[in-house]
Amino acid sequence: MVDPVFIGVAVLTVGSAIISLESRELIYGAIALAISMMGIAGFFLLLDSPFVAMFQIAVYVGAVAVLVIFTVMLVRTQALFTTKEDKGRKSAGVILMLIFMASIGAIFIISGLNSQTFGNPKAPAVDFTSIGQQMLTYYSPALIALALTLAGAVIGALALARREEEIEQKND
Amino acid sequence: MTELIYYVLISVVLVAIGIYGLVVKRNAVRMLFALEIIANAANLNLIAFSRNLSNSQGQVFALFSIAIAAAEVAVGLGIIIIAYRLFKEIDVEEFKSMRG
Numbered sequence: 001m002v003d004p005v006f007i008g009v010a011v012l013t014v015g016s017a018i019i020s021l022e023s024r025e026l027i028y029g030a031i032a033l034a035i036s037m038m039g040i041a042g043f044f045l046l047l048d049s050p051f052v053a054m055f056q057i058a059v060y061v062g063a064v065a066v067l068v069i070f071t072v073m074l075v076r077t078q079a080l081f082t083t084k085e086d087k088g089r090k091s092a093g094v095i096l097m098l099i100f101m102a103s104i105g106a107i108f109i110i111s112g113l114n115s116q117t118f119g120n121p122k123a124p125a126v127d128f129t130s131i132g133q134q135m136l137t138y139y140s141p142a143l144i145a146l147a148l149t150l151a152g153a154v155i156g157a158l159a160l161a162r163r164e165e166e167i168e169q170k171n172d
Numbered sequence: 173m174t175e176l177i178y179y180v181l182i183s184v185v186l187v188a189i190g191i192y193g194l195v196v197k198r199n200a201v202r203m204l205f206a207l208e209i210i211a212n213a214a215n216l217n218l219i220a221f222s223r224n225l226s227n228s229q230g231q232v233f234a235l236f237s238i239a240i241a242a243a244e245v246a247v248g249l250g251i252i253i254i255a256y257r258l259f260k261e262i263d264v265e266e267f268k269s270m271r272g
Contacts, residue, residue, distance in 0.1 A: 002178060010182050017186060017209050021193040026201055032203050043179065047223040052234050056215070057205040059238050064208070064245045065209035071249045075256050076185060108180050126228040134232050138238045146239055153243030160250035 006046060013039030034065035048125035154160045179220035186213035200252045204245065211241045225268045 013036050020032035037060035044053035135143055186209055193206025215234045222230025252262060259266050 006178065006229045014185055014189070017189050020205050020209070021189065021197060021202060029202065029205060033208060034210065037212065040216055043182070043216055044219050045221050047179070049223065049231050049234075052215075052219060052231050052238075055235055055238055059242050060208075060212075063208055067245060067249055068201070068204075071253060074253060075201070075262055090196050093192045094194060097188045097192035098197070100191060101185060108177065108184065113177050113180060124226060126222060126226060126231060127260050128228075128231075130228045130229050131235070134208075134228055136234070139232055139236075142236060146236055150239060150243050153247050157246040157250035159248070160222075160254050170214055171216070 003046070006043075009046065011043040013043070020064075026070065030065060030068045033068065034061050037061055037065070050126050051128040051131060090148055126158075176220055176224045179216060183213040183217045183220070186210070198263050198265055200255065200264050200267075201203065203264065204248050204252070207248075208241065208245065211244075220254070 016032040016035040016039065020029045020036060023029040023032060037056065041053040041056040041061075043048075045054060177196070188209035190206045190213065193209065194203055197203055197206065197253055215237055218230045218237065219236040222228065222245075256262050
């Protein structure tokens with residue numbers, strides 16, 4: 001039995017994912033991507049993991065969507081209307097998507113995942129104190145590496161986005 | 173309570189949409205959107221399996237994955253901005269040379 005809330009969130013997520021790729025203006029695509037990320041956070045809430053859902057909303061809707069919208073605003077508007085994709089490539093992409101969806105979906109449906117023997121959806125939900133414990137004990141080296149990676153990525157992004165005089169001169 | 177297979181199927185649909193975006197779209201920002209959709213489908217799988225196995229490691233991995241995806245978006249948008257500054261275009265077919 002499928003939950004009606006699940007169906008609603010699924011339609012919201014998949015629909016806004018399609019809109020984010022197909023909308024005519026890039027800024028609407030960015031907003032649709034944020035809505036799709038909200039839908040994923042809704043799935044996380046349905047799966048009894050509110051901590052990850054809040055993290056998802058804070059990172060994706062709070063940071064990534066705003067970053068994307070700022071970038072879209074920085075890029076000149078005319079460059080956003082590049083509709084140079086030809087019909088053949090588009091239909092080939094749709095066919096590839098459908099083949100992928102059908103084949104992988106069929107594999108999952110006929111696999112043992114469908115039977116009730118795998119896992120237990122009625123098992124008690126994971127308490128998020130255990131997430132914190134695991135992060136600070138067993139996964140603490142991974143947490144430190146993640147922090148260093150984030151710092152490196154932010155410094156790299158700043159170095160990339162810095163204005164360089166020679167590039168400006170080359171373009172003039 | 174929705175069964176695990178429905179979450180996995182939604183995840184397959186999202187990955188297929190992301191692959192379609194990566195194959196068809198020539199706009200660099202839209203390709204980044206497609207990458208984000210694929211990354212989110214992976215996170216959805218992690219959380220769904222973590223719920224069904226009643227194991228917190230899936231959630232820990234999803235948290236790491238979300239943070240890495242945020243770093244990836246920051247670097248990707250930086251690259252797009254500098255490519256736009258060089259080529260005055262965000263169409264990936266115009267990025268013929270990636271020299272400075």
